Amino acid sequence: AQKVTQAQTEISVVEKEDVTLDCVYETRDTTYYLFWYKQPPSGELVFLIRRNSFDEQNEISGRYSWNFQKSTSSFNFTITASQVVDSAVYFCALSEAAGNKLTFGGGTRVLVKP
Amino acid sequence: DAEITQSPRHKITETGRQVTLACHQTWNHNNMFWYRQDLGHGLRLIHYSYGVHDTNKGEVSDGYSVSRSNTEDLPLTLESAASSQTSVYFCASSQASPGGGTQYFGPGTRLTVL
Numbered sequence: 001a002q003k004v005t006q007a008q009t010e011i012s013v014v015e016k017e018d019v020t021l022d023c024v025y026e027t028r029d030t031t032y033y034l035f036w037y038k039q040p041p042s043g044e045l046v047f048l049i050r051r052n053s054f055d056e057q058n059e060i061s062g063r064y065s066w067n068f069q070k071s072t073s074s075f076n077f078t079i080t081a082s083q084v085v086d087s088a089v090y091f092c093a094l095s096e097a098a099g100n101k102l103t104f105g106g107g108t109r110v111l112v113k114p
Numbered sequence: 115d116a117e118i119t120q121s122p123r124h125k126i127t128e129t130g131r132q133v134t135l136a137c138h139q140t141w142n143h144n145n146m147f148w149y150r151q152d153l154g155h156g157l158r159l160i161h162y163s164y165g166v167h168d169t170n171k172g173e174v175s176d177g178y179s180v181s182r183s184n185t186e187d188l189p190l191t192l193e194s195a196a197s198s199q200t201s202v203y204f205c206a207s208s209q210a211s212p213g214g215g216t217q218y219f220g221p222g223t224r225l226t227v228l
Contacts, residue, residue, distance in 0.1 A: 004156075035216070045204060045219035091156060100145055100208055101172065102217060104156035 002027045004094050006105035013082055014113050021077045021108045023092035029053075031097035034068065034075045039089040039107070048090075051075065082112045116141040120205050120220040128228055133192040135223050137205030144210035146188040147217060148172075148180065150201040157204060163188055164210065195227045 003026040013019045025034065036048040049059065051068055059066045063080045079086050092105040118139040127133050137146065144165045149157040159172030161180040169180050177199060179191045192199055203223045208215035 006156075037219075043202070044221050045206075047216055047218060050216050093157075100210075100215060100217070101147070101159055101162060102149075102157070102206075104149075104158070106154060106156045 002029075002032075002094050002096065002103040004092055004103055004105035006092055006108050008108045009106070010109040010111065012111045012113065015084060016081050019079050019082050019086075019110060019112075021079075021090050021092075021110070023075045023077065023105060025073050025075065025092070025094045027094060027096070029096050033095045033097070035093040035095070035102065036066065036075075036077050037091045037093065039091065041088070045091070048077075079110070082110075084112050084114055086110060087112045118205060118207055118218060118220040120203075120223050122223060123221065124224050126226045126228065127195050129195060129197060131195050133195050133225065135190045135192075135203055135205075135225070137188050137190065137220060138186055139205075139207040139220075140186065141207055141209070141218065142185060143207035143215070144185070145208040145215065145217075146182070147206040147208075148178070148188065148190045149204045149206065150174065150199075151204060151222075152201050160190065160203075161188075192225075195225075197227050199225065200227045201225060 005024045032053045034051045038046045065078045067076045089107045089109045091107045093102045121136045147162040148160040151157045158174045163169050163182040205220040206217040208217040
């Protein structure tokens with residue numbers, strides 16, 4: 001069975017600090033997909049990134065960056081120079097190659113204080 | 115613009131009543147999913163469908179049913195609502211592809227069972 005663990009339930013930072021969210025996954029599949037979603041206080045789920053298991057290249061998108069390490073089954077997410085608008089719950093998720101069903105981690109709440 | 119909508123956005127019902135939550139997408143996606151979100155559990159899969167007349171049980175399907183009569187809609191029915199089904203419900207859809215498509219989520223329905 002697949003499992004996603006986000007050990008940090010809540011992180012509080014001051015604006016402009018960097019924050020890294022940990023995500024550790026378990027799967028027996030050799031082909032799988034990893035995702036990050038953002039849930040702002042308004043409640044909707046916003047897609048941030050999708051990464052397949054064969055692509056370990058790190059990715060940067062503006063102030064967001066992702067570090068995928070198959071050797072440690074981790075897909076960590078860093079927000080650089082955090083802003084108040086980054087305050088949200090962030091979910092890491094895993095899907096098998098066939099079927100596309102998502103298994104979510106418990107989420108990490110990020111609070112960015114001005 | 116293509117979108118995915120859910121209705122109602124908020125619902126209060128009584129124990130034992132039948133409740134149906136609507137999900138409608140205009141992406142023309144084959145795959146549709148229902149999740150529930152509870153504190154401490156992240157999102158958990160209830161039911162999913164890969165196309166018209168196809169339905170499958172997810173991790174927490176007891177007490178729920180779905181039917182898929184067209185591509186656009188996947189209504190979720192609680193046969194006899196229980197207080198344990200108080201939750202926020204999210205519908206999602208994705209394109210069918212060999213590697214699995216990215217799921218896009220509706221705005222959610224907050225259901226309270228008294």
